[in-house]
Amino acid sequence: MSYAVDFTTVSTVGLESSPVADALAGLRANEARYFKNKYDHVFTVEPASEVPEIVDWVHRILKEERDLVISSRPLEATEFEVDGIRMAYVFYESGLSINVMYTLEEGGKRAVGFKLSDGMDVPEELADKFKFARQKSKLAGTIRGSYFVIKNEY
Template structure:
């Protein structure tokens, strides 16, 4: 399903992830497209159930800012760099937590989350 979201006054087209009818849309080039789509749907279900937030994704080629953000954190805080090709990203805020996701062609998914008021630990999951 195609949806839209507003980020700082700018309109950005994004796909709303349907966790009930899982598709591999956007992940067709991955050799593990079905598993990766299932993971993406699981994240969408989690955010809907816990936060009533629609999980949306943007093609990696249209989300340089999110890719730069995740790559910078991985490099500076974990000394990690990936050669994998990113397929899609998601970046959003729920309450005082900023979430960023990158889904890669080889099946890797990275989640970076930080509280905006610095009251809790930051996290990076691979």
């Protein structure tokens, strides 16, 4: 069942099993606010088990680009297109959020972003490979983020 993320009243719906559910819900709401304000897009997520093709696409890019396998269980995922950019998000039980920004036009920007919920440790699979910058958010507290550029076609 899909869930339109409300960024005015932050809810942990779908994220309850996460040990950092409140922070992860704030992170998800932060993304929803961004897409609503910038693109007038309603950020809607699905249980990851109902959209395995989205999770598989993100995991394939991680594996083929950087030989990364995320050990945490995916809880929710979404995919949509705005301004010629295919966006995909996966929210994990650990508090990790991964997004893929994939410009459909040849030569456009393509990247994978990682965001860590406030209160979670850096996942072991990312710890030695990425440096995380800090960003303050009214909805999510302190967000730590990193990214890498996608080199191949997906």
